Amino acid sequence: MSFSFDPLSPAFAENPYATYSELRDFDCPHFDVDLEMVLLARYEDIATIATNPAMLRSLDGIETPAQARERQVEANWHDMPFHERFVQTSLLDSDGDTHRRLRKQIFGEFTARRVGKLESTVQAFVDALLDDLQHSDSFDFVNDFAAHIPGHVIGHLLGVPAEDCPQLRIWSERVVQFFDVDRSDKRKQLAETATREFHDYLVDLRQERSVRPRDDLISKMIADERSGHYSPDEFISTCMLILMAGHGSTIDVLGSGMHTLLKYxxxxxxxxxxxxQLPNAIQEMFRYESPLPFFHRHATEDVILRGHHFPAGTTFGLLYGAANRDPGQFANPDRFDIARHPNRHLAFGLGAHLCLGNNLARLNMRVIFETLLRRYRVIELAADHITYKPGLSVRGPTALPVKLHFESGPLDSRLLH
Ligand code: HEM
Structure with a gap:
């Protein structure tokens, strides 16, 4: 049976779950000719590959330099020296000993206890944003509100001065956009320039904090670099990754989480x-609209899935967003259910690369939704139709116009619809 789909089409952005469902139904996981990979959409298949140590993120040491170059050119990842050095090479895209060493350096900074110390920073920033916005009749929840928060919080964690945080957001968006299916030369130029500028900024900040260390992550990383735990390039790429991994994903799940509450x-x-019930509801928001639905692994040895043989060299696309709607794992998967239990979703991945920032993402969500529900008795959608971003790698609304009301009233008729 022939099957194809266009991840950049408006139809896929509107409802990727129909395609995910078709993919799950195939007896043998589907090889996608355009993406040149086997797409996994069932929970069990994805969990099997994500936890197998022979399935790697990077192809270092597996392919020859000539093959690596050919692949880079095909993907339009080439001739972008800063991006290749600091974005395409990172903790996320390393494996084995290098990955373990880099991950260990920052792991302790992202425990629930450590990120819990940021709660008052998140709360103060969210309160100030809402104070400003409540004078507007309506505003865009995604672009006027959510988009400002993660860059500020991660910037604060790293030790970036507050006035520079909005710039971090612009760089991060330009770099991350280039990860999706649309790798046009225009986007490539923006991504490369943003990476170079971000690099220059971090070099200056490192210089300044080397002289005057503070109680922030960048000062700790400088000390670790001095002790030989990071190379200079690894220092820069890790700083960039922390920002880029946590920025757009948090904005997207805030937008989709709010939109979902409005629909339910x-x-x-x-x-x-x-x-x-809020922590449970947040867990369900991540499952229901997973903001980073797609990652990959390269097989370094043969693997059998449901009786089907895949040779070493196969690339697997892990559709975490599809796993999270798998009826084999979740009862009524297309229903948003804040009481769902258990809810072992894969929105943060699984195995060696499990998201380092998941406690921070949950903290942001908890503070924000708790504040919104406490401050406003009525939150209304102020648009007829909401569109979602195109692409395979991200999931979140492009805009979400809302109206907030303080007054208590007959909630049944006015609350979220
Ligand atoms: C808001 C929602 C977020 C989602 C849904 C998410 C999702 C993910 C996923 C699925 C992975 C694993 C990738 C793979 O399997 O190949 C990952 C890795 C990672 N995430 Fe997140 N993330 C989020 C927020 C954050 C935040 C706030 C930060 C940090 C500030 C962060 C930092 C990282 C890092 C450093 C990695 C790489 C871990 C490794 O390779 O060992 N993420 N994230």
């Missing part, structure tokens, strides 16, 4: 009545 007024009412 019954669940939202329950949340208002019992705010202790």
């Amino acid at each position: 007024p019954h669940e939202t009412r329950q949340l208002r009545e019992d705010p202790r």
Whole structure:
């Protein structure tokens, strides 16, 4: 049976879940000719590959330099020296000993206890943003509100001065956009320039903090670099990764989480009545609209999945967003259910590369939704139709116009719809 789909089409952005469902139904996982990879959409298949140490993110040491170059040119990843050095090469794209060493250096900074110390920073920033916005009749929840938060919080964690955080956001967006299916030369130029400027900024900041260390992540990383735990390039690429991995993903899940609450007024009412359910509701938001739905692994040895043989050299596309709607794992997977339990979704991945920032992402979400539900009795959608971003690698609304009201009233008729 022939099957194809266009990840850049408006139809896929509107509803990727129909395609995911078709992919899950194939007896043998589907090889996509355009993407040159086997797309995995079932929960079990993805968990099997993500936890297999022979399935790697990088092809270093597996392919010859000539093959690596050919692949780079095909993907339009070439002739971008800063991007190749600091973005295409990173903790996320390393494996084995290098990956373990780099991950270990920052792991302790992202535990629930450590990121919990950022709560007052997140709260103060969110309160100030809402104070400014509440004078508007309506505003765009994604671009006027959510988009400002993660860059500020991650910047604060790293030790970037608050006035520079908006610039971090612009660089991060330009770099990350180039990861998706649309790798036009225009986007390439923007990504390379942003990486170079970001690099120059971090070099200056490193210089300044070397002389006057503070209680921030960048000062700790400088000390680790001096002790030989990072090369100078690894220092820069790790700083960039922390920002880029956590920025767009948080904005997208804030937008889709809000949109989902608006579509499920019954669940939202329950949340208002019992705010202790918020951590569970947030867990469900990550499952229901996973903001980073697609990653990959390269097989360094043969592997059998459901009786089908895949030789070493196969690239697998891990559709975490599809796993999270797999009826084999979740009852009524297309229903948003804040009481869902257990809810072992794969939105943060699984195995060696499990997201380092998941506690920080949850903290941001908890503070923001707790504040919104406490401050506003009514939150209304102020548009007829919401569009989602195109592409395979990201999931989130492009804009989400909302109106906020303080007053209490007959909630049933006015609350979120
Ligand atoms: C907001 C929602 C977020 C989602 C859905 C998410 C998702 C993911 C996923 C799925 C991976 C694994 C990639 C793979 O399997 O190949 C990952 C890795 C990573 N994430 Fe996140 N992430 C989020 C937020 C953050 C934040 C806030 C940070 C840091 C500030 C962060 C930092 C990282 C890092 C450093 C890695 C690489 C880990 C490694 O390779 O060992 N993420 N993330």
